Amino acid sequence: MYWLEGIPADFENNFITDNRYTYIFKGLGITFEVTIFAALLGIALGIVVALIRSSYATLKEEMHGGFGKGLLKFLNAVAGIYLTVIRGTPVVVQLMITYFVIFASSNNKVLVAVLAFGINSGAYVAEIIRSGIESIDKGQFEAGRSLGFGYVRTMAFIIIPQAFKAVLPALANEFIVLIKETSVSGYIGLQELTKGGDIIRSRTYSAFLPLIAVAAIYLVIVMIFSKLVSLLERRLKNSER
Template structure:
């Protein structure tokens, strides 16, 4: 019996030694491979600059696209909401005809932009419509008008949520319709939809990941360039995903702060 126990203990020790050596060897090999891949993907030839340059272009396109989108969205929202609120009360004439025509144009714009893929819009912009402009500029314009279609509906919902008494209050102060919209309605509507606009900004950051189709070196395209030069897919794409996640989480945190402050100011 004692001999068996000695044999068993020796066997257990042998297995443990083999396991420890095997695990250490595997971990060491994996770590060496990880370091080598990391060096080839990011350190060698300063390939990390593709990601930083791409991130800069991504944020630049997102910022200017949001500005264009808000401007276009406000104009479209005012036209659409003005027509919806006043089409029954307006007398037939030039003003009503012009407003109806502008409303029809806005509806076509919303239908086309929201009904077609942004990649197709981007390719048309770069290779057909704006041949004389740079790729980044075209991307800002196309993503701006694409975002404007969604911003328009956000702002329009904010305008339509304002009580009719606010319009009457503007008229009682001697404001015309445009002055009432600018000084009374639009500020309240913006306050109501500001969190939704902030979320649109976050969505826009992720949508710009297709800008590489038009030759723009955005964050995703930077990762693709590294993959093409190193033949390593995992690490560059994981790095791109982590950067996108960090940026989105940062802006989501800012949106949360904004929403809390808006709720506090309403009390």
């Protein structure tokens, strides 16, 4: 166990000397910033895409031609392409395309990361919400229409609230996945948590403690949010009794 004797000195060299621990804390803050705003963008985009796809599936037989059906069909096709491309390509490639191609002239790496991860997350959120909408009994649509609600009001006041309740745990898990996915932001030079640990490694030429510290922080974050998700699931189950 002689190697343990060197850990205090390595700890001081990696984290205390030149206040290198600040790379970790600064990176953690950027990780949360990117994750939160990307999650909000992903939820907004996911709701729109899910509503387009579920509305097309529900109304395509009822609509008899015209501009409305043509527009809905076009939007559904665009949504389908979006889901296929985003879910079929690695997030790191999407991030690099967003930064080096689409926003090549921008220096705002946080904004680019938010857009890239938000658009990526939106594809998965869309399928989660769509599955939630489809899980609602069709009789709920009929009940809404019997109350004089149109399709839009039925979705807004009856279907969507029930669907959100059903998919909240899945959305929370998507947030956990998103936190871990932001670890590839270093590919565009963004100093998030993983990049902060890598900077320390490049300064000290010691990889063990910086990377273990980064892994431990991610683990603690995921464990906390996983516990919150399990509590949420339990509360939702109790409310259904």
